[in-house]
Amino acid sequence: xxxxxxxxxxxxxxxxxxxxxxxxxxxxxxxxxxxxxxxxxxxxxxxxxxxxxxxxxxxxxxxxxxxxxxxxxxxxxxxxxxxxxxxxxxxxxxxxxxxxxxxxxxxxxxxxxxxxxxxxxxxxxxxxxxxxxxxxxxxxxxxxxxxxxxxxxxxxxxxxxxxxxxxxxxxxxxxxxxxxxxxxxxxxxxxxxxxxxxxxxxxxxxxxxxxxxxxxxxxxxxxxxxxxxxxxxxxxxxxxxxxxxxxxxxxxxxxxxxxxxxxxxxxxxxxxxxxxxxxxxx
Amino acid sequence: xxxxxxxxxxxxxxxxxxxxxxxxxxxxxxxxxxxxxxxxxxxxxxxxxxxxxxxxxxxxxxxxxxxxxxxxxxxxxxxxxxxxxxxxxxxxxxxxxxxxxxxxxxxxxxxxxxxxxxxxxxxxxxxxxxxxxxxxxxxxxxxxxxxxxxxxxxxxxxxxxxxxxxxxxxxxxxxxxxxxxxxxxxxxxxxxxxxxxxxxxxxxxxxxxxxxxxxxxxxxxxxxxxxxxxxxxxxxxxxxxxxxxxxxxxxxxxxxxxxxxxxxxxxxxxxxxxxxxxxxxxxxxxxxxxxxxxxxxxxxxxxxxxxxxxx
Numbered sequence: 001x002x003x004x005x006x007x008x009x010x011x012x013x014x015x016x017x018x019x020x021x022x023x024x025x026x027x028x029x030x031x032x033x034x035x036x037x038x039x040x041x042x043x044x045x046x047x048x049x050x051x052x053x054x055x056x057x058x059x060x061x062x063x064x065x066x067x068x069x070x071x072x073x074x075x076x077x078x079x080x081x082x083x084x085x086x087x088x089x090x091x092x093x094x095x096x097x098x099x100x101x102x103x104x105x106x107x108x109x110x111x112x113x114x115x116x117x118x119x120x121x122x123x124x125x126x127x128x129x130x131x132x133x134x135x136x137x138x139x140x141x142x143x144x145x146x147x148x149x150x151x152x153x154x155x156x157x158x159x160x161x162x163x164x165x166x167x168x169x170x171x172x173x174x175x176x177x178x179x180x181x182x183x184x185x186x187x188x189x190x191x192x193x194x195x196x197x198x199x200x201x202x203x204x205x206x207x208x209x210x211x212x213x214x215x216x217x218x219x220x221x222x223x224x225x226x227x228x229x230x231x232x233x234x235x236x237x238x239x240x241x242x243x244x245x246x247x248x249x250x251x252x253x254x255x256x257x258x259x260x261x262x263x264x265x266x267x268x269x270x271x272x273x274x275x276x277x278x279x280x281x282x
Numbered sequence: 283x284x285x286x287x288x289x290x291x292x293x294x295x296x297x298x299x300x301x302x303x304x305x306x307x308x309x310x311x312x313x314x315x316x317x318x319x320x321x322x323x324x325x326x327x328x329x330x331x332x333x334x335x336x337x338x339x340x341x342x343x344x345x346x347x348x349x350x351x352x353x354x355x356x357x358x359x360x361x362x363x364x365x366x367x368x369x370x371x372x373x374x375x376x377x378x379x380x381x382x383x384x385x386x387x388x389x390x391x392x393x394x395x396x397x398x399x400x401x402x403x404x405x406x407x408x409x410x411x412x413x414x415x416x417x418x419x420x421x422x423x424x425x426x427x428x429x430x431x432x433x434x435x436x437x438x439x440x441x442x443x444x445x446x447x448x449x450x451x452x453x454x455x456x457x458x459x460x461x462x463x464x465x466x467x468x469x470x471x472x473x474x475x476x477x478x479x480x481x482x483x484x485x486x487x488x489x490x491x492x493x494x495x496x497x498x499x500x501x502x503x504x505x506x507x508x509x510x511x512x513x514x515x516x517x518x519x520x521x522x523x524x525x526x527x528x529x530x531x532x533x534x535x536x537x538x539x540x541x542x543x544x545x546x547x548x549x550x551x552x553x554x555x556x557x558x559x560x561x562x563x564x565x566x567x568x569x570x571x572x573x574x575x576x577x578x579x580x581x582x583x584x585x586x587x588x589x590x591x592x593x
Contacts, residue, residue, distance in 0.1 A: 028394045079578045085393055086340055087577045090530060093342075094577070097527055097570035101563045212523065216405060219398045223391070257409055261402035265387050 006134045006200065008241025009141035012234040013196035015218040015225070016148065017189030019233040022222065023165040024185040027077065028085070030092035032193060032218065033211030034099040039065045039194030040206045041107060044114050058198035062191040069190025073183055096211065103208035111205035137199045144195060145234060148188075152230070157184050213257060220264035239263065295448070299441035314440040316556050321447035322509055324548035325454040327532040328541070329501035335539030336462050337494040338474030340393075342526050343384075343400030344502055346407035347377040349521030351503020353411065356424040356516040366430040366437075370507040377503025381496045389488055389495075404523060411518040423517040430511045443512055450508055454501055458541060461497065470494055524566065531569045535576050537585020546584050 018032050039061040046057035072095070080091045152158040160181045164171045172178050218233075221240055225232030240260045248256040294301060302313045326348065333341045351373035358369040384403055391399045411418050418424065430437045430446065437446050461467060472480040473487045481487055510516040528551065536547020555565050580586055 028398075076574070076578075083578075083581070086338075087581055089340060089394060089397055090534065090577050091574050093527075093530070094570040094573040098567050098574070101566040101570065104563045105567070213405070216398065216402055220402065223395050223398060255409060255413065258406045261399070261406055264402065265399070 002134055004242035004245030005238070006137050006203065006241070007245055008238035009137050010196050010200045011214075011217055011221055011241050012237035013141060013144065013192045013199075014214055015221040015233040015237045016145070016230050017192040018215075018218050019222045019225070019230045020161075020185055020192075021189050023230065024161050025077070025081065025182050026168075027081070028089055028092065028219075029189070030089060030215060031072070031096040031099060031211075032189070033213070033215030034096050034103075035065055035069065035190045035193035035211075036197045036214055037103065037206075037208065037211035038068065038099065039190075039197035040201045040210075041103065041112075042194070043198040043201050044112050044206055047114055048112070058195075061198040062194040065190040065194035066187045069186045070183055072190075073186040077182075077186070096215065100209050100211060107208060109208060111207040113205055114201050131203070133199075133202050137203075140195070140199055144192070148192075148230070151188075157181060161185055217257075217260040220260040224264045224267040236263075236267075299444055311440055314444055316552060318440070318444050318447045318512060320549055320552040321444070321451045322505055322512070323528070323532065323552050324545055325447075325451045326502060326505045327529055327536075327544050327548050328454050328458045329498045329505065330529045331533050331539060331544050332458065332461065332494050332498040332501075334533055335544075336467070336470045336474060337491045339389075339491055339495070340397045341400040341495065341498075342397050342523075343388075343403040343407075344498075344529055345521040345523070345525040346404045347381055347499035347502040348506040348509075348525065349407055349411055349518075350380050350499075350506070351377040352506030352510045352516050352520065353418055353424070354503065355507030356427050356510045357417065359427050359511070360424060366428075366432065366511065370504050370511075373507035374500040374504035377506070378496050378500030381499030382492065385492045385495045389491055401523070401526070404521070404526060408518055408521050408523075411521060418518065421518060423515050424510075425515045427510050427514045427516065429514070430508075447508065447512070450505070454505075455541065455545075457497075457501070461494075462539075466490075527566065527569060527573070531573050533583075534573060534581075535583050537583035537588075538581075540583075540585040542588065543583050543585030546588075550584075 014032065014036055017035070018029060021027050021029050021032070042064045043057050043061040046052045046060040047054065050057075052060065076091060076095055080088045083091075150158075152161060157180075160171065160176045161184070163176060164178065164181055168178065171181075217240060218237070221236040222233045224240075225234070225236035240263055243263060244256050244259045247259050298317055299310075299314060302317075303310050306313055326344075330341075330344050333339055333344075354376040355369045355373040358364040358372055359366070364372065388396060388399045388403070412420050414420070415422075430443075432446075437443055462470060469480070469485050469490050472483065472485050473490045477487050509520075532547040532551045533544055534547075535550065536545070537543020576583060582589075
């Protein structure tokens with residue numbers, strides 16, 4: 001159960017970034033899982049290789065990935081934004097493949113483990129044994145979702161993001177800085193993925209091609225939760241994480257990766273607009 | 283003059299085994315192997331282009347149908363001892379049936395979501411191939427798939443297999459042309475170019491998309507069957523996402539929705555890496571970069587360059 005919540009938090013952080021990009025920039029970023037993968041390696045490098053303390057290494061990952069996200073938006077995304085969705089999809093898929101295989105070449109396929117003090121410390125409550133790290137994942141994710149909600153609802157840039165998700169042209173007309181807002185969106189998305197990576201890396205192995213599966217599951221959550229609707233994506237992520245954990249322990253571990261898609265297809269057959277969705281908009 | 287050029291090209295392609303033997307006698311086997319791969323990949327890419335290029339649905343699930351066909355043929359040939367032609371036919375049929383079944387829910391997804399859904403399908407298929415050990419033998423692979431035989435005629439040598447692959451390619455090319463030129467082709471293009479308009483003119487988009495998807499899957503399954511009969515072994519690695527990338531590179535590098543473009547793409551794609559002798563991971567990095575460059579700089583691929591040159 002708690003394992004499912006951990007998985008759900010991870011998927012939700014990644015899916016929220018994906019939904020944000022889709023909502024604001026109308027863009028499906030197939031390289032989003034690679035943000036997570038790179039974030040995890042940055043964290044590994046900071047924590048294991050440089051010997052930084054956990055909080056510092058955990059903040060280093062989003063810091064580096066924000067820079068990477070902005071660079072990605074400046075180069076690849078700007079070139080493809082005016083193009084058809086075919087081109088956008090293939091371009092981001094190509095980026096994902098380049099990043100994955102570069103990671104394989106540079107870092108090798110050997111999985112890396114980053115156990116921290118919190119991942120081995122166990123909290124024992126009435127026979128229920130829980131690693132502290134899992135509690136940290138949950139608490140931090142909830143705090144971040146709350147922060148994201150506040151940012152999008154209350155700040156000037158956040159409101160600009162919501163406005164852009166409704167009508168880009170109108171935003172440009174009334175003087176919203178469209179480029180700046182898009183850049184902030186990418187920075188936030190990349191940071192969310194990197195934070196997720198820094199939070200769960202102590203619990204799971206890190207390997208170069210973990211991004212692809214994660215992108216797909218996050219997509220399944222975004223699609224099931226209502227296209228581009230952030231809260232829906234978060235809710236659907238937890239649903240997928242919990243189902244996966246339960247199916248993994250009671251039905252079949254080997255087929256757990258297929259669960260997300262079964263859920264997605266089932267939801268879409270029942271409600272084509274997604275669980276909570278009406279139209280695109282954050 | 284042009285006609286003579288085409289005739290020479292056609293004869294050269296038909297006589298390739300002898301030409302290769304005459305020009306590079308030492309590497310005859312290797313060159314023929316590359317040529318066979320080129321023909322099979324060209325056929326597979328053409329089947330893929332039926333969906334991507336002609337009805338405009340970006341499917342990323344083609345490896346699943348290739349895999350269904352390949353495994354069907356592998357199992358029927360090794361365990362039930364079916365003859366070559368019947369198992370190729372059964373492989374195509376199995377892949378088409380699977381496509382028709384999954385196509386109904388998948389086509390409820392619009393544009394991006396369809397791409398994601400089909401990619402998910404490919405992923406699920408490869409998970410199943412790895413884990414359904416009783417049937418697919420998982421990572422142990424199905425081995426000992428017999429060489430094809432057409433009645434009493436055994437296709438055991440490389441030149442013979444080359445002609446078989448070429449014949450298969452010709453069949454796929456004629457099907458591709460037939461499906462995309464006449465009334466049906468016009469309906470496909472109408473659905474691709476303007477879906478609401480097509481629907482209002484009485485062309486049911488779902489019906490035509492599903493039709494193209496099913497036919498493409500059937501062809502992919504049949505090519506998969508040929509492929510395993512050639513390699514005589516089928517492993518789950520043959521149907522990973524990497525295959526989708528290869529197909530995307532061939533189709534988009536060559537030219538979406540164009541017979542000539544896809545054929546040129548397939549030749550370039552299979553010949554280039556052999557010439558460059560790259561490690562597989564570097565190969566994917568380069569393909570990814572190339573794909574990125576092509577879709578950003580010239581979405582029409584090589585075909586658009588050829589058109590410009592001939593004008």
